[in-house]
Amino acid sequence: MHSFGYRLNALLTFAVTILALMCAITSLSDNLNTPSPSAEIKIMNINWFQKQPQGHDEVSLTMNVSADLQSLFTWNTKQVFIFVAAEYETPKNSLNQVSLWDAIIPAKEHAKFWIHTSNKYRFVDQGNNLRGKEFNLTLHWHVMPKTGKMFADKLVMSGYRLPEEYR
Numbered sequence: 001m002h003s004f005g006y007r008l009n010a011l012l013t014f015a016v017t018i019l020a021l022m023c024a025i026t027s028l029s030d031n032l033n034t035p036s037p038s039a040e041i042k043i044m045n046i047n048w049f050q051k052q053p054q055g056h057d058e059v060s061l062t063m064n065v066s067a068d069l070q071s072l073f074t075w076n077t078k079q080v081f082i083f084v085a086a087e088y089e090t091p092k093n094s095l096n097q098v099s100l101w102d103a104i105i106p107a108k109e110h111a112k113f114w115i116h117t118s119n120k121y122r123f124v125d126q127g128n129n130l131r132g133k134e135f136n137l138t139l140h141w142h143v144m145p146k147t148g149k150m151f152a153d154k155l156v157m158s159g160y161r162l163p164e165e166y167r
Helices: 004-032
Strands: 038-051 057-068 077-088 096-105 112-118 123-125 134-145 151-161
Touching (some): 038 151, 057 077, 057 134, 096 123
Antiparallel strands (some): 038 057, 057 112, 077 134
16 A cells, blocks of 8 residues: 555645646636726816926826726735826827826725825926827726736726916
8 A cells, every 4th residue: 555645645736736726717717707897087177287497298187086996806806906097199109108196996895986186196298298288098907816817907088188378
């Protein structure tokens, strides 16, 4: 017959194999979830729009962000990282992205929210390209699972325009 050590090794190998298989199956089951998040961002005020001494344009916004991201949460979701970015084109770059605000949502109970805030990070363009510029506000999210692959997506909200003159 086999020794105790051989039997213990076989049992542990079998247990670890089953555990890895269960993790793989549960991670794949997350792909069956089809999230349908919704969000709306309203610019309430442009606090200031100025030219910095270095010649760069800077904007400060006050905005209302409301979102229902509960459908992003499953049994496998650890947390969701979200951020709002301003996206616009310039003659030099086809896509400029500036992060304005971010947050971490730790649980499904906190995934439906409304917040009135100013941009947390500076909205600065390296140049003087922002006067009269149309831009999009995009809500990006990154779902961080307990096990498996992290995924990201976004909602783009268009139709915003900066003033023609500095304030």
